[in-house]
């Protein structure tokens with residue numbers, strides 16, 4: 407089966423994006439893994455599949471697969487690339503797009519300066535829904551990792567995130583500690599692990615070890631989760647610029663019960679065709 411795709415990225419978090427509205431596509435976790443290989447495949451952090459919606463109030467359904475083949479609930483940088491993709495491929499001319507995701511929906515707005523704003527929904531803080539093993543909801547939890555206790559926040563943006571505060575993100579043990587926390591037994595569906603350095607109430611630096619991928623150059627849901635965690639601890643303003651290794655995202659969150667808004671760019675690198 408010959409399939410047309412676009413290679414895209416959001417601040418260096420890169421994607422293979424496939425239109426499954428106009429073409430027939432069948433994917434298995436093994437196929438995704440093979441395509442994700444940076445030496446022998448296309449190479450990407452996530453594969454995004456654009457499908458027709460199952461609900462009449464939605465424009466599209468969009469599915470996300472990590473490089474390890476696992477299907478996940480949400481992807482912030484992917485959502486912006488998705489919005490750009492459906493307009494470039496003329497699958498829609500709308501500037502505000504409603505999209506169905508594995509755990510709900512999202513609203514994507516194409517802004518004038520080619521930036522895209524995504525309403526990422528209301529963050530989930532109840533441990534059982536994240537999912538995270540804890541007796542009750544708290545702003546900070548103590549997490550035991552290989553004999554050391556870390557203060558962490560647990561937030562779901564549809565997908566699970568664990569956020570740690572660090573003094574210097576450049577020196578943070580992102581790969582070593584990220585890998586261990588990703589599979590910590592208190593996160594039964596594994597977890598994305600963010601390391602946040604607060605520069606001022608409206609600016610942070612963040613590195614994320616992503617579930618099913620490893621450290622990426624940017625993580626949109628990770629940026630949202632970090633700002634939620636910082637705001638819950640009373641350390642951040644309503645709107646925060648998040649500096650990731652690949653560039654900056656603007657994140658706004660008014661507080662409990664309110665949705666998180668994420669604004670940033672989406673870039674198309676090339677279009678290609680591949681036999682699956």
Ligand SMILES: N[C@@H](CCC[C@H](N)C(=O)O)C(=O)O
Nearest residue numbers: 481482483565617625626627
């Ligand atoms: N890069 C993403 C998040 C992708 C999914 C994540 N690795 C997970 O397993 O939940 C983003 O920009 O949000």
